[in-house]
Amino acid sequence: MIKKFLRWAFAPVPLARVAVFRVIIYSFIIWDIFTLTNDVIPHGYAPEFYDPLWIGRWLPFPEPTVLGAIIMQWALVVSCIVAASGFFSRTSGWAVAILFLAWMENSQGFSYVSHDHMALMVTTWVLPTVGRAGFRDLRVSEAAGWALRITQFATVVTYFGSVFAKIASNGYSFIAWPNSSVFTWAFMRRGSELVTWTLAYPWLLKTAQWGLYIIEILSIAVFWLRGKWQYAFISLFFVFHLATYLALGIHFLPTVVCWLAFFPLERIATGVALLWGKIRHRTGNTANAVSPNTPTVEPVEVESGK
Amino acid sequence: MSENIPAQPQDPDRPLTLARHHKVTRLLATAIALTILTIAQINPTNDWFPLGSLSQYSYGRPLDSPTRAVRIMATTQTGDEIRVPLNQQGVGIGRAEIEGQLDRILADPSMLEGIARAWGGLHPHRPAFIELRLERTTSYVENGVPTGQVDVEELTTWTVQGTYGSGSGDAS
Structure with missing residues (x-):
């Protein structure tokens, strides 16, 4: 039993998968700090509203200032670029983890805490533990396996754990939340023109609530699925998030991006290398090109369960 | 790092394993984080961010409540x-x-x-x-x-x- 758990927790995956995942995650963070969590710089103008969270009180994070936030933002951009490129992977990765924690502590430290960044923040703390990982390094590694497993787990727990919050916050009832009018409440408050039409159709909002609730309960099943069934199941989440985004304007992108930890991302690197090889071949510069005929190592599908 | 030195660098099927103490450290860190997250759900608190309550939109609203x-x-x-x-x-x-x-x-x-x-x-x-x-x-x-x-x-x-x-x- 314990052995089986350890094999699952440390199931080796190709290092190239981590290399590609790093590009995705660190690029996403750059986009995130300029669009989703871009309240950190404005927060510097109104520090009297700062109400630090536990980590903000116990760790020496700077008090919110405009200049401090601008410095932090550009330090994050630089460390994300270095970390995505794979140079000094541990140092740059830890720099991102610490800076992003400080950034998010400020963003969430004004008395409103959202939870859509949980998996992303956990990811920034596990990615540096893998160390060097090349884009074409198809050797499988337990360190890489653990890091991606933790990302997967944090992603799923974001959904699964919130079911407990929904039951606990509604008098320990299992059906009170999906039967309530929580989306009506949310959309009346948000008041975006895109979504207000839905207020006339409470059954639509209730259906969406049930859909979300059921998909959250089922989320944990992803670990018992294999191969194409697993990908199909995850696609269900992508479709659900796309639908709620189009209909209601709510996305959960910081969590959605972490779902990619389930996919054989190293194939992107192999594909890009092959394409690059073909382009170089065609332009006549074959010096260092990867020939399409070079036998590439098929990624080991450790998750296909034997 | 030492744990990443492969026995046979050319053989992609041979996993790069982690030393026992590296695994123990990782499992301990995971256990601590998961314990914090679990307690934060049972006894909801946002203060333990980023491992606090997953409580966004978790309060159901009665159909007639303003x-x-x-x-x-x-x-x-x-x-x-x-x-x-x-x-x-x-x-x-x-x-x-x-x-x-x-x-x-x-x-x-x-x-x-x-x-x-x-x-x-x-x-x-x-x-x-x-x-x-x-x-x-x-x-x-x-x-x-x-x-x-x-x-x-x-x-x-x-x-x-x-x-x-x-x-x-x-x-x-």
Whole structure:
């Protein structure tokens, strides 16, 4: 039993998968700090509203200032670029983890805490533990396996754990939340023109609530699925998030991006290398090109369960 | 790092294993994080961010309960009445961030000075705020459908003390 758990927790995956995942995650963070969590710089103008969270009180994070936030933002951009490129992977990765924690502590430290960044923040703390990982390094590694497993787990727990919050916050009832009018409440408050039409159709909002609730309960099943069934199941989440985004304007992108930890991302690197090889071949510069005929190592599908 | 030195670098099927103590450290860290996260769900707290309660939108609302929201209205130095945009681009402070510390603000309305300062800093060429009114709106709902009736209640007011932004050029 314990052995089986350890094999699952440390199931080796190709290092190239981590290399590609790093590009995705660190690029996403750059986009995130300029669009989703871009309240950190404005927060510097109104520090009297700062109400630090536990980590903000116990760790020496700077008090919110405009200049401090601008410095932090550009330090994050630089460390994300270095970390995505794979140079000094541990140092740059830890720099991102610490800076992003400080950034998010400020963003969430004004008395409103959202939870859509949980998996992303956990990811920034596990990615540096893998160390060097090349884009074409198809050797499988337990360190890489653990890091991606933790990302997967944090992603799923974001959904699964919130079911407990929904039951606990509604008098320990299992059906009170999906039967309530929580989306009506949310959309009346948000008041975006895109979504207000839905207020006339409470059954639509209730259906969406049930859909979300059921998909959250089922989320944990992803670990018992294999191969194409697993990908199909995850696609269900992508479709659900796309639908709620189009209909209601709510996305959960910081969590959605972490779902990619389930996919054989190293194939992107192999594909890009092959394409690059073909382009170089065609332009006549074959010096260092990867020939399409070079036998590439098929990624080991450790998750296909034997 | 030592644990990543492969036995046979050319053989991709041979996993790069982790030494036992590296595995123990990783499992311990995971166990601690998971314990914090679990306790935060049972005894909901946001204070343990990022491992706090996964509580966003977790409070179900009864089908007939009115929807309350807080807003800030401002009188600008040009005499206009505007609704302060409580978001990232507006004043940087979100509405939920005002609602989360309503008690603090009501106990010390001078905190609202920060809203005027942020507006001046972010929009230096727009007319500055000279007075702020914190209001609560209550929108009524019947069977899950808004009735359209909205009540407005004034919670507190604040006369801005400082001069912010360069919008003062066309004052009075």
